[in-house]
Amino acid sequence: MTLAVHQLAFGYPDHPVGDQLSLTVNPGEVLCFLGPNGSGKTTLFKTLLGLLAVRGGGITIDGEDIGRWTQPRIARTLSYVPQQHDAYLPFTVMEVVLMGRSAHIGVFASPSQRDHEIAHEALQSLKIDHLAHAVYTHISGGERQLTLIARALAQQTQLVIMDEPTANLDFGNQVLVLNAIQRLARSGITIIMSSHDPDHAFHVASRVAMIKNGRLTALGEPKHVINPESLHELYGVEVDVVDFGAVTGHAATLCVPIIG
Amino acid sequence: MFYPGPLVILGTTLQRRKKLANHTHAKQDSTHSHIGASLALLLCLVVVSIMVGKFDVTLRDLITVLWARLSGASHSLPPVIDTVIFQIRIPRVAAALVVGAALSAAGATYQSLFRNPLASPDILGVSAGAGLGAVLGIALALPTFAIQMMAFVFGMATVFTVYFISQAVRGHDPMLVLVLAGVVMGALAGAGVSLLKYLADPYDELPAITFWLLGSLNAVTGDEMWVTLIIVFLGLIPLVLLRWRMNIMSLGDEEARALGIHTGRMRLLFIGAATLITAAAVSISGVIGWVGLMIPHITRLLVGPDFRRLLPMSMLIGAAYLLLIDDLARAFAEVEIPLGILTALLGAPFFLWLLARSTRGWQ
Numbered sequence: 001m002t003l004a005v006h007q008l009a010f011g012y013p014d015h016p017v018g019d020q021l022s023l024t025v026n027p028g029e030v031l032c033f034l035g036p037n038g039s040g041k042t043t044l045f046k047t048l049l050g051l052l053a054v055r056g057g058g059i060t061i062d063g064e065d066i067g068r069w070t071q072p073r074i075a076r077t078l079s080y081v082p083q084q085h086d087a088y089l090p091f092t093v094m095e096v097v098l099m100g101r102s103a104h105i106g107v108f109a110s111p112s113q114r115d116h117e118i119a120h121e122a123l124q125s126l127k128i129d130h131l132a133h134a135v136y137t138h139i140s141g142g143e144r145q146l147t148l149i150a151r152a153l154a155q156q157t158q159l160v161i162m163d164e165p166t167a168n169l170d171f172g173n174q175v176l177v178l179n180a181i182q183r184l185a186r187s188g189i190t191i192i193m194s195s196h197d198p199d200h201a202f203h204v205a206s207r208v209a210m211i212k213n214g215r216l217t218a219l220g221e222p223k224h225v226i227n228p229e230s231l232h233e234l235y236g237v238e239v240d241v242v243d244f245g246a247v248t249g250h251a252a253t254l255c256v257p258i259i260g
Numbered sequence: 261m262f263y264p265g266p267l268v269i270l271g272t273t274l275q276r277r278k279k280l281a282n283h284t285h286a287k288q289d290s291t292h293s294h295i296g297a298s299l300a301l302l303l304c305l306v307v308v309s310i311m312v313g314k315f316d317v318t319l320r321d322l323i324t325v326l327w328a329r330l331s332g333a334s335h336s337l338p339p340v341i342d343t344v345i346f347q348i349r350i351p352r353v354a355a356a357l358v359v360g361a362a363l364s365a366a367g368a369t370y371q372s373l374f375r376n377p378l379a380s381p382d383i384l385g386v387s388a389g390a391g392l393g394a395v396l397g398i399a400l401a402l403p404t405f406a407i408q409m410m411a412f413v414f415g416m417a418t419v420f421t422v423y424f425i426s427q428a429v430r431g432h433d434p435m436l437v438l439v440l441a442g443v444v445m446g447a448l449a450g451a452g453v454s455l456l457k458y459l460a461d462p463y464d465e466l467p468a469i470t471f472w473l474l475g476s477l478n479a480v481t482g483d484e485m486w487v488t489l490i491i492v493f494l495g496l497i498p499l500v501l502l503r504w505r506m507n508i509m510s511l512g513d514e515e516a517r518a519l520g521i522h523t524g525r526m527r528l529l530f531i532g533a534a535t536l537i538t539a540a541a542v543s544i545s546g547v548i549g550w551v552g553l554m555i556p557h558i559t560r561l562l563v564g565p566d567f568r569r570l571l572p573m574s575m576l577i578g579a580a581y582l583l584l585i586d587d588l589a590r591a592f593a594e595v596e597i598p599l600g601i602l603t604a605l606l607g608a609p610f611f612l613w614l615l616a617r618s619t620r621g622w623q
Contacts (some may be wrong), residue, residue: 013431049518075520088508089375089565099508103520109502110568155519198435 001077001158001190002025002062003048009056010040010047011214017043018057018214025159025192030185032205033194034226036235040214041194045161048192049073061159075103081162084144084169086137093139093147094132097122100154115154122153125187126180138170142173149180160184162193177198178203197245198226198239210234223253231255274605294563298576302357305583309356312587330567347482355480355488355544356586357579360551362541364578367552368559368570369534372510373527374435376459381538381552384442384531388449390542391417391473395456398468404479407472408543415539417444423531434513434527473578475548476599477586488540495537498529499571506530506567548599548606551582557614 003025011017019038024216025031033041046052048059050071059066061077069077079100088096098111105111111119123129126146131139136147145165152160165181166174181204185191195201201208201222208225210218212234218225231239238258245252276300311317321337325345328335366381374383382388395600397407425441426434453473460466487493508516509526516523538552556570563569582599585606589597 003558018449046514051514071517071522072520075518076413082518082519087375087512089560091565095507095564095566099511099519102505102508107505108501138445 003078003159003190003192004060004063005048005057006060007057008044008047008054010044010052010058011055012043012052016055016172016214018211021057021211021214021216023209023216023219025190026207027158027190028188029206030181030191030193031207032201032222033192033211034201034210034234035194036212037196039211041211042163043165043214044211045192045194049078049080072103072239075157077128077157078159078161079155079157081145081148081152081160081165083164083167084141084148086144087216088136090135090137092133093123093128093136093143093150094119096136096147097150097154100151100156103155118156119150119154122150125153125183126150126221139171141169142176145169145177146180147172149177149184153184153219158190159190159192161222162191164194164196166195166197174200198231198255201226202251202255226253226255279542292447294569295576298350298390298573298580299436302576302580302583305580306353306357308582309353309587310345312591313344313349314338314590315344317341317349318410321345322370346408351480351482351485352354352477352586354485354582355460355477357585358485358489358492359477359541359548360555360582361575361579362488362495362537363548363552363582364555364559364574365492365496366538366541367572367578368556368567368574369506369530370552371556371560372506372565372570373530373534374439375510375512376439377557378553379439380549381534381541382446382534382547382549383439385418385446386415386535386538387542387549388446388453390539391547392418392449392452392456394472394534394543394546395453395469398465398472399456399460401465405484408484411543412539414449416535418449419531419539421445421549423528424514438531471598472546473600475600475603476589476596476598477545478596480544484544488544491540492537495533495540502526502529503568503571507565510565510567546598546600548582548603549579550603550611554607555581556613557611 005021005023008021009016009019010021021044033044035041043052047054050066050069054067066074066077098115100122101111101115101118105115117172120129120132123132126149128143128146128150131143131147135145139147149162149165162181165177169177178200181191181193185204185206205222207220208218208222209216212224217233218230227241228239231237231241240256240258241253242256243253261471307319307322310322311319322345324335324337325341329346363381367379370379370381370383371377373379390411393410393412394407396414397410402410422441422445426437429437429441437565457466460469505521506527508521509523509530510521511519513523531583542548556574559570559574559577563573585599585602589602590597
């Protein structure tokens with residue numbers, strides 16, 4: 001499935017955030033948005049998900065304008081992984097993941113045995129099936145993020161949108177989530193994500209989109225797009241981009257801030 | 261506004277819930293056994309409640325009279341026992357059951373919908389509006405049934421005003437605007453009530469107003485019961501049909517929409533249903549606080565937040581609780597104590613106790 005954005009203007013009714021944004025997301029790729037706080041990443045994602053009205057231009061999936069799609073239809077095509085938080089009622093992990101099935105079952109229906117199986121498979125594929133009956137508000141931030149990713153898997157969409165999936169996680173949990181993203185991408189799911197850490201783009205992204213003040217400033221493969229100049233333009237700080245591949249023996253390009 | 265996660269988790273409850281959760285089927289089975297045990301307890305409570313009161317009714321009297329009624333035969337007991345049981349006790353017990361279940365169902369709905377454990381059936385101003393309607397009815401010296409109708413209509417009207425305000429004010433979190441509009445309309449209705457109390461005849465109307473505002477099941481008749489029962493039943497239909505969707509609504513507006521829910525319609529339906537239920541209950545009982553706040557909260561600690569279990573269990577526990585409170589109100593002192601006083605007297609300290617035992621605070 002190909003998602004394309006044409007000359008998109010997006011934002012809130014009394015507060016435009018960005019405009020003239022065009023890009024195409026290729027099937028099976030991991031597209032990572034980088035940009036400072038307030039650059040419009042989350043607003044763009046909400047617009048793609050139909051949560052905010054399109055203010056100009058359009059969004060198509062396989063050439064079809066999704067502006068007229070109903071919310072359930074969008075939810076069967078695009079799933080959303082919000083930043084992990086504990087603002088839920090104390091549902092179990094299984095109950096949370098099952099909610100991913102809501103666009104697939106009738107309004108008055110409850111999840112069937114089959115839906116339970118799908119939810120269980122989603123947990124298994126992220127290796128967190130042992131948490132199925134743990135209470136969501138009691139597990140760690142990383143486990144919560146994986147739970148929300150599992151919910152998106154249970155939603156069985158071709159495209160998954162993840163809003164800063166590594167935000168507010170400790171180092172170990174960040175790696176856990178990045179690994180999960182890599183595995184999903186290998187299974188053929190298209191991922192659109194954002195990150196506050198350019199290193200993460202090197203780790204998992206096939207392409208990077210840099211966004212500032214609601215406008216696309218760069219788009220391309222990480223090694224082509226992420227460099228000291230573009231990072232300076234984006235964040236206003238001095239950064240070296242260094243390839244440690246020769247040291248570690250595996251691909252490892254990292255951004256090293258120059259401090260002092 | 262955030263739901264603070266498990267506001268209060270009692271150690272034993274937590275263990276039970278973990279055990280419960282070991283297997284989906286085990287969970288369903290134990291939910292059924294929960295409901296079965298609660299129903300049995302409730303039945304015992306109903307029997308005791310019919311016997312409690314100024315006029316002694318023994319278990320033997322009750323069985324004799326019921327049997328006579330069922331078989332159509334006559335019995336040798338004084339006819340006043342018939343009157344007490346069928347005209348006074350049974351309507352009152354039924355009213356306690358219906359009002360307790362109704363307030364708890366509405367409270368469970370609002371708490372899930374607003375993701376807030378402090379949400380209660382009157383969060384959108386239904387009780388305040390109903391209070392104004394009833395007080396106005398009393399001030400105009402209307403008959404009882406008309407006063408109840410006034411309470412019902414004013415309660416519904418207040419919530420619809422709140423809802424339309426929330427629709428008119430855009431660009432904010434819809435839930436937040438709803439709650440704030442509810443607070444404002446509640447304050448306005450409260451001002452109206454105060455004004456009417458100030459103007460009321462202190463010997464005649466004022467006591468009636470005060471009594472109504474404190475809540476009582478004293479005057480409920482069989483006919484009023486039926487009307488309330490039917491309205492509550494109607495309000496429950498969407499809640500029961502959409503019981504699983506409610507879980508998704510409790511994730512918040514944006515996430516629910518991203519999961520494919522038409523949240524606008526769904527919210528209107530849930531609020532409409534819960535308001536209908538509350539207005540129907542409040543119109544016969546007056547303002548009874550704390551039940552709709554406390555009962556769903558305790559029930560969630562017992563069975564978890566899944567609305568499919570939360571709704572029926574809240575209703576059972578709420579019905580039993582209000583029945584028990586009403587028994588206390590009748591039996592505790594020479595003079596009958598208004599229900600609203602008892603529910604607050606028992607509810608507030610209990611809630612504080614829950615709060616003190618919480619493993620995690622409010623957010």
